[in-house]
Structures are given as C-alpha cells and as structure tokens.
Amino acid sequence: MKTLTKNNTHLHQDQILNHWLYAALLGNHPIAVWRRPDSHEVEIIVDSSGSIKRLIPELEQLPKGFIVHPFADQSDEKAYFLEASKHIKFSLRPDLSENEEIELPEISIDPKTLNLAIKPLLNEAIENQGRSLQASTTMEDFEELVKKGMALIKEGVMSKFVPARTIIQGLPEDFDLAKTFLNLCQEYPKAFVNFFHIPKVGSWIGATPETLICTKGKYFQTMALAGTQPAIGPDPLANAGWRQKEIAEQALVSRYIVNNFKKIRLREYKEIGPKTVQAGSLLHLRSDFEVDMEATNFPQLGSVMLKLLHPTSAVCGSPRQEAMEFLAQYETFDRSFFAGYLGPVNIEDQTTIYVNLRTAQLQGDHVILYAGAGVTEDSVPEKEWEETSLKCNIIGKFFQ
Known part of the structure; x- marks a missing residue:
C-alpha cells in the first residue's frame, strides 16, 4: 500500500475509485463502495480475508463491514457480509479533498488506463457467476400479473402486493x-x-431512497416510504397532490411498522409524517419513526426489527406471507438482491441498512434494471407499468 496526497498527485475521485476497484477485482476480493444521503464522502470496504461470508444478521455482534441480503426470505436467513479488511474514505468536495491523504493499493499498470482494465475484469467475474441472461418483462405479462393479483385483492386474500x-x-x-x-x-x-x-x-450498482433500519448511538430509526408520482415543475414538493390510492398505500406501510413494534411490546416511539419527499425525478410519501434504545432498554432493536421488517409491505405486499407466495408463483424471474437490503455495519458507531431499490445488476455486456409498483384495489394496470418505467429510468439513463 502507499499513501498519496491528492494535491501532490493530482488524483481525481474517479482515479482513486478505479485504483480500489481494479485491485479488488484483480485479487478476486469482495468490495463495497457507497455514499450516504446528504454526504460528501465516498467510502470503500475491501474484504481480503479470502472467504465469502454468510451469516445470520445479529448486527450488534458483527465487526465493521457491509451487509447484503437478497429479497427472498431464504430458509437459512443468511446475509452476505463483507468484513472491512480495508476501509477507505475520500471527499467529493474539492475544498475539503485538496490536501487529503489517500491510501492506494499498489498496481502494475498505468493509472490512466485503469477504467479500461476494469470492465474486462468485471465481465470475467460476472461470466464466472454462471447465470443466464433473462428477457425483459413485457408490458402484456406485467399487466396480466397486476390483474391476477387485483382479483385476489377483491377476494380479500391480499390488501396489497408489489409486482x-x-x-x-x-x-x-x-x-x-x-x-x-x-x-x-x-x-x-x-x-x-x-x-x-x-x-x-x-455486481450491483444503485441509488436507493429508502432506509430500512438505522442505529446511531442510542437511537433506532426506520421509515415508511410509499406512493409515487413524477416530480414536475420548478417546485415539485409544493405542487404535489396525492390520490387516495397512494395515501392508503403509504398508510399500509406505516401500519406495518407500528404492528411490528406491537409484536415486541414496544410502545414508546416517535412518528413524524407522512410528508412528501423527492427522490431524483420522483416524489414519494414518507413517515419517519424513532426509538430511544436506552430509554426502552432495547439495545438489540436493530437486529430484531431488521428480521421483522424485511421484506416490507412496500416491496412485497400485505399480508406478507400471501403476497410472497403470490410473487413466488407468478413472477417470472429471480429478484436476487433487488428489494433485498444492504448497507454499512458498525462503522463510526452507526449501522444503516437500506432497501435495495433503484438498482441495476451488471451482467457481462448487459445491465438488468429492476423496478416494482405497489398494487391495491384502486390500481390501474397501465399506470403501474408507467410507474415502473419511471423507476427503471432513474438508473437506466446512466447506461445509455
């Protein structure tokens, strides 16, 4: 390893990132890169332990690292865990990063050609995954799936599902x-x-707007995020108007969180919202929940709620079991990590796990975009298709 000062080497952020991406891919090491909401810092974890770790997510007992869990509630309930053999941070703000000391791995090729060397390494790693490329979902198939689920909603089997x-x-x-x-x-x-x-x-890349759980110091936080409409005009938040369908959908997700609090006899919590929030080119309705883990004597609340909440009604449906069974029977592809969860664990007294939305899977010379839509009795199949198109474009436009 070597430590370089950006001011002396004129390294740009993409070059720093390329150094670590190249070294991890070349060494066949798991790597995670992230930037938290409203932050100017990029963080990188490389796991050079030589093993792929699967574990039950008892967050409070884990070392510093990064966790990734698929959508499906697998029988062993195990997540992938990247242990922080290396944890690197660098600033995106020129005024803060000018004299920053950055640790870089030793590489044997010209740093200026790193981006060209990374794509073949990534492709090679992906080819070794042995997964066949799926076909894009057709509008006819998706709308047919929506209609099937709505018939079950009318029968009272489900109140909501998320195809x-x-x-x-x-x-x-x-x-x-x-x-x-x-x-x-x-x-x-x-x-x-x-x-x-x-x-x-x-290999996945994305920009998700939804926190599943966060523990920071003595506080636990989560959110109910649902309802979608395009952000239109110079002041989209002021101009937002919500239909009964979206209001009911968001209330369902909030109720799901409160019901899980009740399951563990937790009555002391703050609820703020719902309020309209912007995520890129879309607007959503959001309610925030906070619990003082010291006052409630519940230090393991993060792990307990993670298990109870995932997958939430915002990405699966309600009741959860019936919605999961419906999706398992009728969705024609494996969601893999889409609508699962991911995030940094026990870094600087904080663990924040996010729902893996607005995400894309890199597969060879292709990228697979994923999106879902909340369907209730008031849904219109054509509008749900349009909503998924808007969501896919949030990430998809970066690959055009």
Missing part, C-alpha cells in the same frame, strides 16, 4: 464504472448511492 419487472439494456462500449458511480452521487444527493461486487455472486 416487479426487469429491463435489459446493453452496456455502452465506453462504460466507466467509477464515473457512473460518481455521476449517481451528483445526480441523487439524497440517495444511498452504492456499488458492490461479491465474486461468483453478483
């Missing part, structure tokens, strides 16, 4: 992973921008 769809795009010839990540940071300052690569498992 998903995929779009497959070719990666551009000049695809630059580091620059794509940094462009997402610039475009979506309030999102959790992330990239992770686990050898023989997957």
Whole structure:
C-alpha cells in the first residue's frame, strides 16, 4: 500500500475509485463502495480475508463491514457480509479533498488506463457467476400479473402486493464504472448511492431512497416510504397532490411498522409524517419513526426489527406471507438482491441498512434494471407499468 496526497498527485475521485476497484477485482476480493444521503464522502470496504461470508444478521455482534441480503426470505436467513479488511474514505468536495491523504493499493499498470482494465475484469467475474441472461418483462405479462393479483385483492386474500419487472439494456462500449458511480452521487444527493461486487455472486450498482433500519448511538430509526408520482415543475414538493390510492398505500406501510413494534411490546416511539419527499425525478410519501434504545432498554432493536421488517409491505405486499407466495408463483424471474437490503455495519458507531431499490445488476455486456409498483384495489394496470418505467429510468439513463 502507499499513501498519496491528492494535491501532490493530482488524483481525481474517479482515479482513486478505479485504483480500489481494479485491485479488488484483480485479487478476486469482495468490495463495497457507497455514499450516504446528504454526504460528501465516498467510502470503500475491501474484504481480503479470502472467504465469502454468510451469516445470520445479529448486527450488534458483527465487526465493521457491509451487509447484503437478497429479497427472498431464504430458509437459512443468511446475509452476505463483507468484513472491512480495508476501509477507505475520500471527499467529493474539492475544498475539503485538496490536501487529503489517500491510501492506494499498489498496481502494475498505468493509472490512466485503469477504467479500461476494469470492465474486462468485471465481465470475467460476472461470466464466472454462471447465470443466464433473462428477457425483459413485457408490458402484456406485467399487466396480466397486476390483474391476477387485483382479483385476489377483491377476494380479500391480499390488501396489497408489489409486482416487479426487469429491463435489459446493453452496456455502452465506453462504460466507466467509477464515473457512473460518481455521476449517481451528483445526480441523487439524497440517495444511498452504492456499488458492490461479491465474486461468483453478483455486481450491483444503485441509488436507493429508502432506509430500512438505522442505529446511531442510542437511537433506532426506520421509515415508511410509499406512493409515487413524477416530480414536475420548478417546485415539485409544493405542487404535489396525492390520490387516495397512494395515501392508503403509504398508510399500509406505516401500519406495518407500528404492528411490528406491537409484536415486541414496544410502545414508546416517535412518528413524524407522512410528508412528501423527492427522490431524483420522483416524489414519494414518507413517515419517519424513532426509538430511544436506552430509554426502552432495547439495545438489540436493530437486529430484531431488521428480521421483522424485511421484506416490507412496500416491496412485497400485505399480508406478507400471501403476497410472497403470490410473487413466488407468478413472477417470472429471480429478484436476487433487488428489494433485498444492504448497507454499512458498525462503522463510526452507526449501522444503516437500506432497501435495495433503484438498482441495476451488471451482467457481462448487459445491465438488468429492476423496478416494482405497489398494487391495491384502486390500481390501474397501465399506470403501474408507467410507474415502473419511471423507476427503471432513474438508473437506466446512466447506461445509455
């Protein structure tokens, strides 16, 4: 390893990121890169332990690292965990980063050609995953799925379900992973921008607006995020108007959180909202919940609520079991990590786990975009298709 001062070496953010991406891919190491909402810092974790770790997420007992869990509630309930053999941070603000000392791995090629060397390494790693490329979901198939679920809602089997769809795009010839990540940071300052690569498992990049759970010091936080409409005009928050469908959908997610509090006899919590929030080119309704873990004598609340909440009604449906069974039977593709969860664990007295939304899977020379839509009795199949198109475009436009 070597430590360089950016001011002396004229390193740009994409070059720093490329150094670590190249070294991790070349060494066949898991790597996670992220930028927290409203932050100017990029963080990187490289796990050079030589093993792919699967574990039950008892967050309070884990070392510093990064966790990734698929959507499906697997029988062993195990998540992937990247232990922080290395944890690197650098600033995106020129005024703060000018004289920053950055630790860089030793590399054997010209730093200026790193971005060209990364794509073949990424492709090679992805080819070794042995997954066949799916086909994009057709409008007819998606709307048929929505109609099937709505029939069950009318019968009282479910009150809501969240069907998903995929779009497959070719990666551009000049695809630059580091620059794509940094462009997402610039475009979506309030999102959790992330990239992770686990050898023989997957490579994903995204910008999610939704926190699943956060523990910081003595406080636990979560949110209910649902309802979607385009952000229109110079002041979209002031001009937002919500239909009964979206209000009911968001209330369902809030009620789901409160019901889980009741399951563990937790009565002391703050609820703020719902309020309209902007995530890129979309607006959502959000309610925030906070618990004082010291006052309630519940230090393990993060792990307990993570298990209870995932997958939430915002990405699965309600009741959860019936919605999961419906999706397992009728969705024609594996969601993998889409609508699962991911995030940094036990870093600087904080663990923040996000729902893996607005995300894309890198697969060879293609990228798979994923999006879902909340369907209730008031839904219109064509509008749900349009909503998923808007959501896919949030990430998809960076690969065109």
